[in-house]
Amino acid sequence: MKFFVDTADLAEIRDLAQTGLLDGVTTNPSLIAKSGAKILDVIAEICSVVDGPVSAEVAATDYDTMLKEGRHLAKIAPNVTVKVPLTVDGLKTCKALSAEGTMVNVTLCFSASQAILAAKAGATFISPFVGRLDDIGQDGMGLIDEIVQIYNQYDAFTTEVLVASIRHPIHLVESAKMGAHVATLPPNVIRQLYNHPLTDKGLSGFLKDWAATGQSILDQ
DSSP, X not given: OEEXXXXXXXXXXXXXXXXXXXXXXXXXXXXXXXXXXXXXXHHHHHHHHOOSOEEEEOXXXXXXXXXXXXXXXXXXXXXXXXXXXXXXXXXXXXXXXXXXTOEEEEEEEOSHXXXXXXXXXXXXXXXXXXXXXXXXXXXXXXXXXHHHHHHHTOTTXXXXXXXXXXXXXXXXXXXXXXXXXXXXXXXXXXXXXTOOHHHHHHHHXXXXXXXXXXXXXXXX
């Protein structure tokens, strides 16, 4: 499973990239707004830090303008993935950009039928939002299971399931068990993956025992 980080914070991206865990980055207009910088500058800098796909979202809602914005974003770097909403105009834009060889991430997916449309339009990634479905009492993880099952039935579907709106490590683990291709996680959730009380307890015990020997590895 590939790990993307969902942020436009360059300090966070650089720090996490050093772990070797990052396969890509996703951003959206809200995350760009929080950064306080110009979108083209932010995306260009992220692309210089991360070799994998970097999602940059269009702001328009009509086909003609979305296509223009998508082409403009795609010029930033070869690893830019243009992000479009799952609307009729978004799917038209997806089809056009995909035909030109640009990676496309179709976002704001909330049903299996929408995911089928994105695959038919040639999307590189489909982004189902599990946390937002959970928030309204629907089964976010059930949607992931449905999409993965459907995509696996058809060799012609090459779209990867990119699980978005992940709120906690359980979302990630369940997605991996279902066979989702990618998970995009906020930085704090990625860091939660490291934590386990038994790891902390074990390390504390080892360090205590080592200190009692009075030795130093570097002095030998």
